[in-house]
Amino acid sequence: MAESPILIREQRYHEIKAVLARLRLDASARLVVLVDKDGQQIAVHGDLADLDTTSLASLVAGNVAATGGMAKLLGEREFPTLSHEGDRESIHISVIGRVLLVVVFDHRSSLGLVKLRSKQVSHELAATFSEIERESVSKTSESLPFGDITDEDIDSLFSQV
Amino acid sequence: MTFINYASREINCKIVYYGPGLCGKTTNLQHIYDSTAPQAKGKLISLATETDRTLFFDFMPLELGTVRGFKTRFHLYTVPGQVFYEASRKLILKGVDGVVFVADSQEERMDANIESLYNLEENLRAHGYDFTKIPYVLQLNKRDLPNVVPSEQIVSELQRKGEPVIEAVASTGMGVFDTLKAVAKQVLTELRKS
Numbered sequence: 001m002a003e004s005p006i007l008i009r010e011q012r013y014h015e016i017k018a019v020l021a022r023l024r025l026d027a028s029a030r031l032v033v034l035v036d037k038d039g040q041q042i043a044v045h046g047d048l049a050d051l052d053t054t055s056l057a058s059l060v061a062g063n064v065a066a067t068g069g070m071a072k073l074l075g076e077r078e079f080p081t082l083s084h085e086g087d088r089e090s091i092h093i094s095v096i097g098r099v100l101l102v103v104v105f106d107h108r109s110s111l112g113l114v115k116l117r118s119k120q121v122s123h124e125l126a127a128t129f130s131e132i133e134r135e136s137v138s139k140t141s142e143s144l145p146f147g148d149i150t151d152e153d154i155d156s157l158f159s160q161v
Numbered sequence: 162m163t164f165i166n167y168a169s170r171e172i173n174c175k176i177v178y179y180g181p182g183l184c185g186k187t188t189n190l191q192h193i194y195d196s197t198a199p200q201a202k203g204k205l206i207s208l209a210t211e212t213d214r215t216l217f218f219d220f221m222p223l224e225l226g227t228v229r230g231f232k233t234r235f236h237l238y239t240v241p242g243q244v245f246y247e248a249s250r251k252l253i254l255k256g257v258d259g260v261v262f263v264a265d266s267q268e269e270r271m272d273a274n275i276e277s278l279y280n281l282e283e284n285l286r287a288h289g290y291d292f293t294k295i296p297y298v299l300q301l302n303k304r305d306l307p308n309v310v311p312s313e314q315i316v317s318e319l320q321r322k323g324e325p326v327i328e329a330v331a332s333t334g335m336g337v338f339d340t341l342k343a344v345a346k347q348v349l350t351e352l353r354k355s
Contacts, residue, residue, distance in 0.1 A: 005162060005163035005164065005165055005352065006162065006163070006164050006165065007165045007167065008164075008165070008166045008167060008168060009167050009168070010167055010168045013166065013167070013168035013169070014168070036164060036256070037255070037256070038162060038164075038175055038255060038256025039175070039220075039236060039256075040164040040173045040175075040236070042164075042166070052203060052204055054203045054204075054222045055203060055204050055206050055220070055222075058206065058220045058222075058236065058238075059206065059220075062208070062217060062218060062220075062252070062253075065252040065253075065255065066217070066249065066252065068252075069248050069249075069252060146172075146228070146229065146231075146349065146352045146353050147353060148229075148353075149228060149229060149349060149352070149353050151346075153228050153229070154228075154345070154346050154349050154350070156226070157225040157226045157228065157233060157345070158225065158338070158342050158345075
């Protein structure tokens, strides 16, 4: 495969959640989500209500991928931020290496404030993810939970569908 | 790329359905969506044109159950099959863990199958994947139509590496879950190896 699996340990997860919680507060945002560029949701903090964050994650990744494609056509490496403003809710996306920081906000905040606060935490998140990638590569197969998975385990997954 | 979260005890894998235009990729996903229990699935997102042709991708998350205490979730994507959506098609393959190639069994679509398969190999290579190593299943769809090419002939033209071949009629659901199971099994087996 092109890349090894990404493993997020409890401690790193809580570090990420703490950063998201702080950002949400500082940016007066409704919701902050961290998404992998492939569309996997990594962590979320804030007022979810009935928002389908799994779908949101895949659409954000698709949005960034499409915009990145446009950037390349224009000779740019990427467009590092994207914003969409609605009547009530708005969204701001920052590309931080292989992850995407998504901030959903309403009239209680502003695009300027969200941009500023997102930028302020991006270095921190970039550093955490460098560590996560380094740890993922260095993990031995014994630490993976699937080393002893059997064919029966796999078959049993489908018996529940 | 597989994503393992120890804190929420989740494992997420990405599977992409590939193939020529109108071969039945979206129909595969639609059948899976219609046949699974509400608690096992999320929304089916379709970014399609007004005439229901896939414009960017279809997406649905499917939770299969628990392995070794980890929730196993597959994110299923389709690519747009039409030739001129090449740029979008390539984007969807990024980070893929397993691929299903949906071949259209009709005689007049054989050239389109070959072209699409070639395109898949090219795009995987562009993302740094080795086609010979990626979990992969060949589905022969539309087996119920009158003008289909015999399976052995399609296999001889499209099978690339001894991958599982599954006959299907996605519109009725025949072979759809067998296909998903075959690719999911390879993805999880690959994890065991890693």
